[in-house]
Amino acid sequence: MSTTTTLRWHTVCPLHRLDPDRGVAALVDGVQVALFRTVDGLYAIDNRDPVGGAYVLSRGIVGSRAGVPTVASPLHKQVYDLRTGDCLDLPGISVPRHEVRCRDGMVEVRLRQEG
Known part of the structure; x- marks a missing residue:
């Protein structure tokens, strides 16, 4: 028996509240998310740095590497x-x-969706 889960969209903030090339943290349904607005678009990743374990990625340095939009962790710079x-x-x-x-x-x- 398979179960289909409907994932819903959560409204976070008005677009104009996101400064270009800066991150912001948001609590979305109990999950800390780092949101980024770049010239390429909008991105959302977990705010938890998987190397250091702290919730800091929203404070990372936004940039690019070979045309790829990136964020550098403020902890160890990955x-x-x-x-x-x-x-x-x-x-x-x-x-x-x-x-x-x-x-x-x-x-x-x-x-x-968690696997």
Whole structure:
């Protein structure tokens, strides 16, 4: 017997509250999420740094590496691909990524489904 789970979109904030190339933390259905607005779009990843264990990725340095939008952890400076959550410095390390969109001027996040 299989169960289908409907994942819902959570309204977080108006788009204009997200400064370009800066992160912001938001509590979405009990999960700390780091939101980023770049020239390439909107991104949402867990706020927890998988290497250091602290909830700090929203305070990381936003940039790019070879055209890939990134955030560097403020703890140990590992760089994460905002599109996939993969660490570009340590193979096999990643941070969970969430769906994000702007609808009617409001930023919405849909948490990834736990496997």
